[in-house]
Amino acid sequence: MTHSMSEERILYFDYNATTQIDPAVVEEMLPWLRDCYGNPSSAYRFGKRALQAVEVARERVAALLGCEPSEIVFTSCGSESINTAIQSALAADPDRTHVITSGVEHSATMKLCEHLARRGCEVTWLPVDSEGRLDPARLEKAIRPDTALVSLLWANNETGVLFPVERIAEICRAKKVLFHCDAVQAVGKIPLHLADAGIHFLSVSGHKLHCPKGVGVLYVNKRVRFTPWLRGSQEGGRRGGTQNVASIVALGRAAEIAAQNLAEEQTRVRELRDRFESEILACVTGVEVNGDREHRLPNTTSLAFEGLEAEGALILLDERGVCCSAGSACTSGSVHPSHVLKAMGFSNERARASLRFSFGRFNTEAEIDAGIEIVPAVVEKLRALSPVTGPVLVS
Numbered sequence: 211m212t213h214s215m216s217e218e219r220i221l222y223f224d225y226n227a228t229t230q231i232d233p234a235v236v237e238e239m240l241p242w243l244r245d246c247y248g249n250p251s252s253a254y255r256f257g258k259r260a261l262q263a264v265e266v267a268r269e270r271v272a273a274l275l276g277c278e279p280s281e282i283v284f285t286s287c288g289s290e291s292i293n294t295a296i297q298s299a300l301a302a303d304p305d306r307t308h309v310i311t312s313g314v315e316h317s318a319t320m321k322l323c324e325h326l327a328r329r330g331c332e333v334t335w336l337p338v339d340s341e342g343r344l345d346p347a348r349l350e351k352a353i354r355p356d357t358a359l360v361s362l363l364w365a366n367n368e369t370g371v372l373f374p375v376e377r378i379a380e381i382c383r384a385k386k387v388l389f390h391c392d393a394v395q396a397v398g399k400i401p402l403h404l405a406d407a408g409i410h411f412l413s414v415s416g417h418k419l420h421c422p423k424g425v426g427v428l429y430v431n432k433r434v435r436f437t438p439w440l441r442g443s444q445e446g447g448r449r450g451g452t453q454n455v456a457s458i459v460a461l462g463r464a465a466e467i468a469a470q471n472l473a474e475e476q477t478r479v480r481e482l483r484d485r486f487e488s489e490i491l492a493c494v495t496g497v498e499v500n501g502d503r504e505h506r507l508p509n510t511t512s513l514a515f516e517g518l519e520a521e522g523a524l525i526l527l528d529e530r531g532v533c534c535s536a537g538s539a540c541t542s543g544s545v546h547p548s549h550v551l552k553a554m555g556f557s558n559e560r561a562r563a564s565l566r567f568s569f570g571r572f573n574t575e576a577e578i579d580a581g582i583e584i585v586p587a588v589v590e591k592l593r594a595l596s597p598v599t600g601p602v603l604v605s
């Protein structure tokens with residue numbers, strides 16, 4: 211007999227990696243998996259019902275983002291939305307081949323921009339300071355007549371640090387440059403209102419929002435000329451491929467619930483995070499928070515444990531049922547230190563000694579209590595095993 215995952219106690223502190231599908235979301239999507247399998251593009255009523263469900267979801271997502279339903283394009287994931295926005299901006303004007311982004315972006319943005327740089331585009335990678343903050347004045351100076359696009363995160367997935375999106379949008383508006391915002395971690399955690407926000411493209415991912423994996427949204431401002439990436443007739447010709455009706459319905463419901471739960475993220479979830487963080491800081495020596503603690507998501511804490519090897523800590527934490535991550539999920543399992551922490555000017559040692567804990571809707575006080583017991587014990591154990599003591603970190 212093998213143990214199913216559900217028999218084991220899981221302390222899930224990795225909401226920035228993915229989230230549990232909300233049971234209400236599962237309920238809402240089930241009929242669209244079981245019985246209502248019509249194609250939204252079909253002419254008969256059985257198909258039209260699916261189309262209606264997709265349009266209701268579009269309205270619900272638009273309500274969460276504070277935009278018009280016609281500005282919502284459903285995609286397969288956050289990464290697709292990011293790729294589409296950047297490529298669309300570059301297609302708008304062949305004379306503009308310069309892209310501005312930052313050194314702390316999600317891998318979808320980083321990898322595409324690296325690829326574009328090899329294909330003849332010029333990419334400016336804006337730096338951040340030791341608290342993960344971006345200086346808008348540097349952005350302003352980096353914009354050139356041939357700049358096609360500024361693509362920046364709203365909230366960093368590793369540290370939770372928020373970029374000054376309003377100020378960035380203002381600068382882009384004044385300089386008449388397109389602005390894409392990767393808001394995957396911000397949606398549902400902080401209030402957004404896109405009407406008149408000066409943002410041209412914005413990316414959202416379902417699975418960070420208590421929805422299934424494999425569905426996302428690209429917001430395209432109605433005043434922006436859009437060039438599709440995946441061509442076909444669906445989504446008004448903006449994104450080809452028969453819509454993933456069940457997952458889109460799920461995203462609509464998830465958006466509705468997220469809107470209702472925004473206040474809770476700012477209060478209950480923030481309190482859980484703050485209690486966890488302050489207890490760890492109090493119980494363990496040589497711990498520092500990575501990133502600006504003030505301008506930060508309410509659910510995230512990235513902690514550097516002096517002398518710790520995060521890779522080893524993850525194994526011991528996993529044995530005790532704790533799910534958290536070292537650097538970003540995309541780079542854990544490899545020996546590369548987090549590019550985000552490196553861009554903040556930290557050493558390889560500090561980057562490798564850092565763990566990210568991210569909390570959310572289904573975490574309880576009791577789980578935080580358990581985490582506060584387990585994490586210091588694991589850190590102590592590993593430090594006791596390590597031959598290195600004092601300020602020198604494990605190499």
Ligand SMILES: *Cc1c(COP(=O)(O)O)cnc(C)c1O
Nearest residue numbers: 287288289316367392394395415
């Ligand atoms: C998860 C994530 C993405 C990618 O979304 P997918 O749906 O997994 O492709 C992009 N940006 C940020 C900040 C993320 O956290």
